[in-house]
Amino acid sequence: MAGQVQRQTGVALWRQIADRIRQAISAGAYDETGMVPPETVLALQFGVNRHTVRSAIAALAQEGIVRAVQGRGTLIERKERLNFPITKRTRFTAGIGEQAREMRGLLLSYSEEKADAEVARGLKIRPGEPVVRMETVRKADGRPVSCATAWFPAGRFGGMPDAYKRTESITKAFAELGLSDYVRATTEITAVHADEADTAALELAPGAILLITKAVNTDLEGVPVQYAISRFAADRVQFTIEN
Amino acid sequence: MAGQVQRQTGVALWRQIADRIRQAISAGAYDETGMVPPETVLALQFGVNRHTVRSAIAALAQEGIVRAVQGRGTLIERKERLNFPITKRTRFTAGIGEQAREMRGLLLSYSEEKADAEVARGLKIRPGEPVVRMETVRKADGRPVSCATAWFPAGRFGGMPDAYKRTESITKAFAELGLSDYVRATTEITAVHADEADTAALELAPGAILLITKAVNTDLEGVPVQYAISRFAADRVQFTIEN
DNA sequence: TTTAAATGTCTATTGATATAGACAACTATA
DNA sequence: TATAGTTGTCTATATCAATAGACATTTAAA
Numbered sequence: 001m002a003g004q005v006q007r008q009t010g011v012a013l014w015r016q017i018a019d020r021i022r023q024a025i026s027a028g029a030y031d032e033t034g035m036v037p038p039e040t041v042l043a044l045q046f047g048v049n050r051h052t053v054r055s056a057i058a059a060l061a062q063e064g065i066v067r068a069v070q071g072r073g074t075l076i077e078r079k080e081r082l083n084f085p086i087t088k089r090t091r092f093t094a095g096i097g098e099q100a101r102e103m104r105g106l107l108l109s110y111s112e113e114k115a116d117a118e119v120a121r122g123l124k125i126r127p128g129e130p131v132v133r134m135e136t137v138r139k140a141d142g143r144p145v146s147c148a149t150a151w152f153p154a155g156r157f158g159g160m161p162d163a164y165k166r167t168e169s170i171t172k173a174f175a176e177l178g179l180s181d182y183v184r185a186t187t188e189i190t191a192v193h194a195d196e197a198d199t200a201a202l203e204l205a206p207g208a209i210l211l212i213t214k215a216v217n218t219d220l221e222g223v224p225v226q227y228a229i230s231r232f233a234a235d236r237v238q239f240t241i242e243n
Numbered sequence: 244m245a246g247q248v249q250r251q252t253g254v255a256l257w258r259q260i261a262d263r264i265r266q267a268i269s270a271g272a273y274d275e276t277g278m279v280p281p282e283t284v285l286a287l288q289f290g291v292n293r294h295t296v297r298s299a300i301a302a303l304a305q306e307g308i309v310r311a312v313q314g315r316g317t318l319i320e321r322k323e324r325l326n327f328p329i330t331k332r333t334r335f336t337a338g339i340g341e342q343a344r345e346m347r348g349l350l351l352s353y354s355e356e357k358a359d360a361e362v363a364r365g366l367k368i369r370p371g372e373p374v375v376r377m378e379t380v381r382k383a384d385g386r387p388v389s390c391a392t393a394w395f396p397a398g399r400f401g402g403m404p405d406a407y408k409r410t411e412s413i414t415k416a417f418a419e420l421g422l423s424d425y426v427r428a429t430t431e432i433t434a435v436h437a438d439e440a441d442t443a444a445l446e447l448a449p450g451a452i453l454l455i456t457k458a459v460n461t462d463l464e465g466v467p468v469q470y471a472i473s474r475f476a477a478d479r480v481q482f483t484i485e486n
Numbered sequence: 487t488t489t490a491a492a493t494g495t496c497t498a499t500t501g502a503t504a505t506a507g508a509c510a511a512c513t514a515t516a
Numbered sequence: 517t518a519t520a521g522t523t524g525t526c527t528a529t530a531t532c533a534a535t536a537g538a539c540a541t542t543t544a545a546a
Contacts, residue, residue, distance in 0.1 A: 006442065010261075010302070010533090012503060015253030019436050038522060049505045054523085059253070070523040071512030081433075086484050187484040190324075191434035191452045191477040193262050196249050209434045209452055234434040241329050241430040241484050251502075255533060281492060292535045297493085313493040314543030487546100494541070503532065511524070516517100 005046050014055030017046055021056060022065060022235055025079045036066055036074040082140055084232075085240045090184040090215070092138055092146075093169045102142070105168045108135040108201070110161035112154055119151045122216050122227030130154035134161055137201050144202040145236055150228035157225065174225070182225055188214040191234060202233050209234035248289050257298035260289055264299060265308060265478055269324045279309055279317040325383055327475075328483045333427040333458075335381055335389075336412045345385070348411045351378040351444070353404035355397055362394045365459050365470030373397035377404055380444050387445040388479055393471040400468065417468070425468055431457040434477060445476050452477035 005016045021036060030036055039057065043050040057074055060066045068074045084090075093103045111133050120127040131151045138146050150170070152160045156177075163173035174182060194202070194210045210231045217226040248259045264279060273279055282300065286293040300317055303309045311317045327333070336346045354376050363370040374394045381389050393413070395403045399420075406416035417425060433455045437447050453474045460469040 006438075007504095010255035010258030011436065012253035012255075014503080016436060018253075020438075023435055040522085051506085052504060055503085057523095068523060069513080071514075071521080073513090073522060083431075185485070188326075189432055189454070189482040189484070190480075191454050192266060193254065193259060193452065195263075199249060209436065211432070211434050237433075239432040241432070242428070250534095253503090257533075283492085294536085295534060298533085300493095311493060312543080313541060314491080316492060316543090489546075490544090492541100492543075494539100496537105496539085498536085500535075501533080503530100505530080506528085507526105509524100509526085511522100513522075514520095516519080 013048055013052050017056035018059040025076055026081050034076050082237045083240055084237055086187050088183045091171050103140055105136050105138045107165045108137055110134040119227055123153055123224040132160050146230050146232040147198050147201050148228050148230040150226055152226055182217045182219055185216040185218045198231050204233055256291055256295050260299035261302040268319055268322045277319050325480045326483055327480055329430050331426045334414050346383055348379050348381045350408045353377045362470055366467045375403050389473050389475040390441050390444050391471050391473040393469055395469055425460045425462050428459040428461045441474050447476055
């Protein structure tokens with residue numbers, strides 16, 4: 001934990017410190033003890049007052065990452081970061097494999113609408129053609145991992161929302177609708193600060209970072225079957241691209 | 244620009260709004276006019292005071308993204324976001340192609356050291372074996388895009404720092420050292436808040452987001468030749484994975 | 487030359503953020 | 517059972533962030 005913390009940036013010191021400690025935990029920096037260093041030590045390291053460190057730790061405790069015990073110290077409760085391989089065979093549920101016991105996809109809402117320019121480009125259809133839009137949130141062991149907005153060609157996959165609601169999986173829903181296999185064609189990745197809606201849906205520490213993917217899945221003939229914008233809690237996941 | 248802005252998150256409203264406007268500009272939301280909406284309109288949209296919007300715009304002006312002109316409005320000066328395809332053939336310089344006129348890689352420092360566990364794992368060598376470490380910053384048309392820390396096996400690529408300093412390109416430096424071709428084996432992507440050092444090196448708006456890649460390049464026999472941790476200014480780049 | 491619309495500047499007030507110090511309460515250990 | 521080390525709580529103060537209102541200044545168009 002080398003670098004210092006910045007002042008007057010519009011990002012409160014306690015938030016910066018919380019982010020740094022969260023990352024240090026995730027990187028295994030405190031694995032030997034299973035505890036975060038004492039508040040006085042952290043305050044010295046970051047060059048801030050102990051009370052500022054306490055604010056950071058309170059935020060991490062709120063997230064359920066650490067638990068402060070009077071007289072003992074601050075214990076690390078969780079340190080996982082889910083890994084998502086991005087390949088031709090990218091699947092949310094199966095890709096997680098043994099990293100979580102249970103993966104669920106929940107349908108928040110859906111509607112039929114006309115494709116805008118972006119969706120049309122992704123699905124290789126004409127703007128204005130009908131598409132089914134689904135808003136979903138995906139959880140690993142009950143912990144929200146990502147929100148997604150997905151579009152499907154309405155003609156071929158009008159039954160998507162219903163199938164997804166039952167199966168809680170895109171792959172299984174596709175299978176129910178007669179598409180036994182599909183491949184990831186393209187993925188774009190960016191990062192932004194989370195907005196209010198995603199903060200709520202993902203139970204994020206407010207002000208957290210989202211990793212955004214825009215992905216196109218096609219059938220085996222290369223015809224686009226899904227265009228999706230997914231928003232991942234950046235402190236809970238990482239992506240891996242194997243070539 | 245649908246979602247609202249969050250209060251009491253440790254991230255100041257003016258910073259959140261600056262991030263949102265920057266993204267809207269990048270997405271081409273204001274292309275028709277080439278201007279950001281008036282301060283009063285933005286204040287209404289975000290549900291904040293005009294002065295708060297002014298703070299956000301001042302930050303964007305500081306970044307050189309917009310220029311406020313009294314009596315006229317706030318003009319958009321820059322809106323680019325560089326795209327980095329991540330493939331077997333991922334190259335920083337060549338990958339940029341026509342998106343920038345000039346790509347340069349600058350060597351900040353280098354040293355020979357012993358591989359720690361992480362580097363050893365990436366390079367498939369034993370911890371403690373000698374490696375050459377290089378700290379670099381890469382610029383597109385003079386604008387910093389990423390900082391990188393790269394490790395190379397010392398025996399085979401001890402001349403890396405010198406070659407890189409002359410060629411300003413990893414690909415060309417490899418070529419000088421007898422490696423005419425190499426491929427990207429794996430890439431991991433995460434996102435964090437920038438620390439002080441990277442904020443300075445990348446000339447970032449303080450508190451900005453970094454996209455982090457951890458990448459392994461190998462020669463054509465699959466022997467690792469480079470392990471690199473690159474830190475990209477998230478508001479200036481996106482990654483694309485084509486499968 | 488007006489006038490509307492936009493940004494620029496100033497004052498004032500409130501709440502969040504950060505620092506500082508003192509001391510209480512609890513835990514583990516010598 | 518002391519004692520050192522740790523987290524918890526309290527008070528006080530200074531600075532930053534955000535709101536509010538008023539008015540000046542500049543631009544472009546009527």
